[in-house]
Amino acid sequence: MDTNINLKHAIEQIVKEKGIDRQVVMEAMEQAVLTAANKKYRNTRDLEAHYNPDSGEVELFEFVTVVEEVQDSYKEIDLEEAREIDPEVEVGDSLGERLDATGFTRIAAQTAKQVIIQKVREAERETIFNEYSDRQWEIITGMVRRFEKGELLVDLGRAEAALPTKEQMPREVYRPGDRIRAIITEIRMTTKGPQIILSRTHPSMLAKLFELEVPEIAEGIVEINAVVRDPGSRAKIAVSSNDSDVDPVGACVGMRGARVQNVVSELRGEKIDIIPWSEDIARFACNALSPAQVSKVFVDEDNRVLEIVVADDQLSLAIGKRGQNVSLAARLTGCRIDIKSESKAAEAELAQFASFDGTQGEEEPAADETAEGAEAVEGTEAVEAAEAVEAAEVGTNDAAAAPDAEEKQAE
Template sequence: MNAEFLQALKDLERERGLKTEVLLGVIEAALLSAYRRNFGTVQNARVEIDRNTGECRVLAQRTVVEEVEDPRTQISLEEARQIDPRYQPGDVVETEVTPRDFGRIAAQTAKQVVMQRIKEAERNMIYEAFAGREGDIVTGTVHRVDKQNIYVDLGKAEGVLPASEQIPGERYRQGDKIRAYLLEVRRTSKGPQIVLSRTHPGFLRRLLELEVPELQDGTVELKTMVREPGSRAKIAVYSRDPHVDPLGACVGPRGSRIQAVVNELRGEKIDVVRWDADSSRFIAEALSPAKVTAVEIWEEEKIARVIVPDNQLSLAIGREGQNARLAAKLTGWKIDIKSESQMAEIYSQEYAGYHGEEGGRGEES
């Protein structure tokens, strides 16, 4: 090692933020390990790199004692004072023991240490850059696809879109552009692992915020949302400004805003409903696009019975119960949907039962 090596370290400090003094300390520790490994010594020692010339020296360390028991780690007071009369018992004497061919070992070791530190620094920089973006949308190019995972080139790093985070039915090929939700950044021995998602509700939220300025500035608030990725989603929105229609803001002129989100989600239908503090009205809204006649609620049990016109029953329930299921998740209520004719029959039975009981009591009296 020489002055050019020191200059290279200073250049690394300037370009990559690797502190020269820290690097030199790590190199000295690595050189000490290399010295012990290659020369089989058990004596105390340290390695010193001259900060001006880059010269590398190995210094044996021996403790000053009155009577020497181990000459590899101890030196007599008499011998120490021949070096410097000021030495006292307990002091440490250093003498150079640099092997003849240690320069070659030092150069190799230093190179390995620096390269490892550069790699670690790059990994840390990537981790810090992406860890601060968890919850954001990232854009990349499909790098490769295996049986389950999709690997995405994000520029400085590679992200993985696991099978569990892929929208059912979506297919990607190498070279395709893709947008995804940055779900998590994990530290691993091989560097940061960036986990992506296209099924997370946060992905839908971020897409909406990109398309709807009123969501970004807080005029419209997205109160709650639910998704069945690739199929359907429901979002409940509320406007802080009475002059701003939250539904119109999210849907956009001729449906342009919501359609842009639907296109990104490959056709996933999105119901935008109006959030209401009144549970009955909110439940009715949540069953959109079905029209609701009435809502009966039991607050303590969080159960609601919803009455709809006969021709709206199948729409309210939805295919395989999806609309009712999503509405229940959106509102947090257990929802029982009945048609008007079903309720008429229930009321009729209840009425008949009530009067039957009255008649029975009358006969007894």
């Protein structure tokens, strides 16, 4: 009786802990008893095992076939002997006899966990894989278990996830038992089961944190158009609004900066620039270089290059520490950005102008060529002067001939 109670308890515990269907557990238990029985009888008998939920035990049955002449005493029984058990039996029928399975049930109870794990491992892995594959790109909270070859192993409840070294934030330190939030980036099925990969450095981590903090983003009123990060240091996020009455930047910042501050706290002080997104690449680049003020923008759309001019006192701000600000802006816009100060731009223009003048001087004809040109001009002028004299003479002759004509007309 105690064994039956223990068996019932073992089944209930496995169902609860593993979250496996009760029928699967009972089938595995039956298989455990049957395996133990076949091992004892050296597979010489036709046995079946069935779990009885009422009694809470696995019942073992031996089946023999009714024959006229017995050739295998373990699996056959003659007709006369069979009719002593069941008077209506006929040749070819199968008779079942219940065996004492107490010993086998005890063995099954002891090995149930191992047998069930072997039997349902694939089903359990598939369940976990399907559950977490639907949660890809979702932020999840877990508990740090241990470090293993640089990876941080995180307990998610039903599964264990890995946070690789390259996906960990710089200067973050965790100890076993600490709670951690990360985004699920990948779920792989391996021979050891589902492998869940987490990240705290992926740009989507930042986007999802804002989605959790800003209701307008979750509702689709405010849209995140682009995100770039230098994890643990600085990030830029471009947002736009589908409602003209809603300021996307203000919605993300929140009252007195409460919303963005929550995100900054989660990312351990990572600075976040929230900028308005624009289809105009020049305007978008100016926004992306914030907080620096831009004076001029020259756009080469074919090569995706932007030449940006800023005031001299804004140059270091536009470039940022170790070029971080301009690097993030370039990644955000998808363009190469060249930044110049106004004084350098003016010097470049003067140099270009001087170069242009010098080029013109080089193109002036040589002295001999100039002389030949002058002679040619003089020759042309002489011809034109002669033609002018002839025209003048013709004009004079015509003027002199005019009175004679008038005299003839008078006559």
